[in-house]
Amino acid sequence: xxxxxxxxxxxxxxxxxxxxxxxxxxxxxxxxxxxxxxxxxxxxxxxxxxxxxxxxxxxxxxxxxxxxxxxxxxxxxxxxxxxxxxxxxxxxxxxxxxxxxxxxxxxxxxxxxxxxxxxxxxxxxxxxxxxxxxxxxxxxxxxx
Amino acid sequence: xxxxxxxxxxxxxxxxxxxxxxxxxxxxxxxxxxxxxxxxxxxxxxxxxxxxxxxxxxxxxxxxxxxxxxxxxxxxxxxxxxxxxxxxxxxxxxxxxxxxxxxxxxxxxxxxxxxxxxxxxxxxxxxxxxx
Numbered sequence: 001x002x003x004x005x006x007x008x009x010x011x012x013x014x015x016x017x018x019x020x021x022x023x024x025x026x027x028x029x030x031x032x033x034x035x036x037x038x039x040x041x042x043x044x045x046x047x048x049x050x051x052x053x054x055x056x057x058x059x060x061x062x063x064x065x066x067x068x069x070x071x072x073x074x075x076x077x078x079x080x081x082x083x084x085x086x087x088x089x090x091x092x093x094x095x096x097x098x099x100x101x102x103x104x105x106x107x108x109x110x111x112x113x114x115x116x117x118x119x120x121x122x123x124x125x126x127x128x129x130x131x132x133x134x135x136x137x138x139x140x141x142x143x144x
Numbered sequence: 145x146x147x148x149x150x151x152x153x154x155x156x157x158x159x160x161x162x163x164x165x166x167x168x169x170x171x172x173x174x175x176x177x178x179x180x181x182x183x184x185x186x187x188x189x190x191x192x193x194x195x196x197x198x199x200x201x202x203x204x205x206x207x208x209x210x211x212x213x214x215x216x217x218x219x220x221x222x223x224x225x226x227x228x229x230x231x232x233x234x235x236x237x238x239x240x241x242x243x244x245x246x247x248x249x250x251x252x253x254x255x256x257x258x259x260x261x262x263x264x265x266x267x268x269x270x271x272x273x274x275x
Contacts, residue, residue, distance in 0.1 A: 016160050020164075023171075026171075030171065034174075049264070052269075053267045056237045057237070
């Protein structure tokens with residue numbers, strides 16, 4: 001009888017250990033996922049601001065292009081230019097006098113803890129891209 | 145023998161609860177804190193978006209209208225005095241910044257006071273829109 005009791009106690013320890021492993025894994029996954037979502041959201045806001053500022057800086061001169069490029073640099077993002085929101089997009093503006101749209105992109109690499117098992121990678125790369133066009137001098141809009 | 149077994153089960157339950165309860169409570173509070181952070185960030189961005197388009201002559205209600213927009217997101221516990229709206233005209237282009245100050249946010253096992261975070265800045269375009 002005593003032997004059975006000891007066996008049962010052993011089972012409880014295994015069950016608790018298993019439960020703890022599952023709970024900690026779920027918690028870790030939750031923390032990773034939360035970080036990804038919050039960082040993505042913060043980056044989206046930052047890139048939107050950079051794209052709007054860059055589009056506003058365009059004044060159809062080389063100087064305006066340089067200021068727009070400076071806005072992207074400040075956000076540590078890459079920028080492309082176009083004459084219309086449909087593109088085509090170029091890394092350099094061919095004609096400053098006709099360039100009124102910008103596409104700002106930023107890559108973010110988020111180191112993972114528990115989620116690396118799910119995505120099979122120690123990092124999760126995220127890219128945020130926002131396009132903005134100048135509607136008229138001093139007014140810019142985000143375009144989808 | 146049954147009493148001894150019941151006693152052992154009770155001790156096991158207690159030992160498990162000591163470990164599991166903080167994990168559960170911490171997890172729930174952490175989830176709540178993440179959800180609040182997400183909603184706060186969303187709210188300040190919505191406020192900044194409105195502020196960036198508000199005409200300068202809005203009857204001196206610029207700040208109030210932006211705060212109303214942030215409050216409309218319905219973040220629990222967020223009050224008007226927690227929301228700071230700054231319009232910096234020295235920047236080029238001028239910037240509207242909406243940030244949270246003095247809001248106490250629960251974390252996993254304690255709480256933290258938010259001062260200036262989350263924040264959202266957008267270029268101010270209201271002056272042009274009015275033309």
